[in-house]
């Protein structure tokens with residue numbers, strides 16, 4: 328129920344906006360006709376509501392994971408609400424223009440800068456947003472550059488606030504609607520401010536020192552010893568980490584092992600510009616992490632039998648789960664399939680064999696696609712047996728997760744019993 332709260336809150340907020348808009352229209356005592364103008368005004372208010380949620384969802388306030396069910400879901404909804412709000416806000420000036428057609432001269436102020444400041448704020452906000460969206464959708468920027476441009480959305484928000492607060496509209500005339508919209512704008516600004524300036528100081532921060540470092544093929548296995556307050560993660564959670572001397576960027580990595588002494592281990596696949604720099608890390612280097620985040624562990628904590636399917640580096644969250652399971656007195660069955668292209672890529676194979684070797688109820692299999700072809704649901708059933716009444720947890724490349732989920736759904740597995748850990752937040 329708790330995780331549905333966030334979605335309910337979103338629908339409820341949209342309903343409040345709609346209701347106050349209708350009340351505003353009748354507040355003058357007259358009647359109103361529904362035309363392009365009214366539609367344009369309604370879209371701008373609904374767009375503002377969605378924009379507030381989009382900013383709230385990007386804030387990383389810790390309660391959001393509980394309200395919406397995991398940071399991956401929070402980010403997915405952030406993208407949906409952000410995209411939808413943009414579409415609605417884009418239609419706002421277009422419909423205003425249609426309303427005054429054929430007088431394009433009069434309507435031009437809705438689309439381009441004039442000497443009317445309240446309109447100009449709106450135009451500035453719109454073009455700023457448009458630029459950010461174009462950069463996101465059509466130009467494949469490196470993640471770090473994309474993230475910086477994305478943060479500039481805060482400037483579009485400031486222009487939008489100035490537009491809403493200075494233009495003569497239902498918001499300026501009808502006080503309940505005014506207070507509600509001001510509240511939404513405060514939520515947006517506070518969220519953006521917290522994420523941009525306060526999160527790094529006030530967020531869930533932990534300090535570590537590199538204790539062990541091991542290169543296994545294209546994966547760096549980093550053992551981190553807590554050098555301050557101890558982190559108590561659930562198996563399979565992830566952290567955002569920054570190593571000293573490697574800039575300000577933080578990157579998410581799953582916790583692959585949790586020690587009783589406050590130590591953790593992560594496995595970093597060397598992939599792009601930032602992880603490539605990590606080959607220069609040394610034992611004794613300092614790191615700062617934020618987190619832990621993620622709700623993948625909730626399925627692990629269920630009492631049901633589990634089928635875990637990992638693709639490549641997607642094995643990391645499962646290692647800490649199997650580690651925990653190997654120490655527990657539970658009687659449920661766990662099947663873990665580690666899918667890689669070749670045996671050389673299975674850099675955690677020995678760890679998993681060691682964790683499961685003496686425990687009958689933990690069945691670990693290494694699956695190499697070079698020998699056995701691409702993994703599919705039929706092959707998985709061939710390895711683990713019937714899948715009814717089990718939870719299927721998958722972490723790997725998007726294409727693999729989506730394809731397996733589709734196949735399991737077509738075999739009658741319930742949607743709620745298929746759980747993903749998504750390594751892609753963009």
Ligand SMILES: Cc1cc2nc3c(=O)[nH]c(=O)nc-3n(C[C@H](O)[C@H](O)[C@H](O)COP(=O)(O)OP(=O)(O)OC[C@H]3O[C@@H](n4cnc5c(N)ncnc54)[C@H](O)[C@@H]3O)c2cc1C
Pocket residue numbers: 469470471565576577578579580581582593594595596597598599600601602603640643644749750751752753
């Ligand atoms: C929840 C989660 C858990 C993850 N766990 C692991 C793990 O255990 N081991 C592992 O090797 N990888 C893990 N990843 C992926 C890892 O974060 C990226 O591979 C890494 O950040 C790539 O950085 P890069 O600059 O070297 O590569 P790039 O080539 O610059 O980026 C490759 C992709 O990684 C993602 N990415 C890059 N930078 C960031 C960032 N700062 N924040 C979020 N995403 C980013 C983007 O999707 C990008 O397209 C995880 C990702 C997520 C979201």
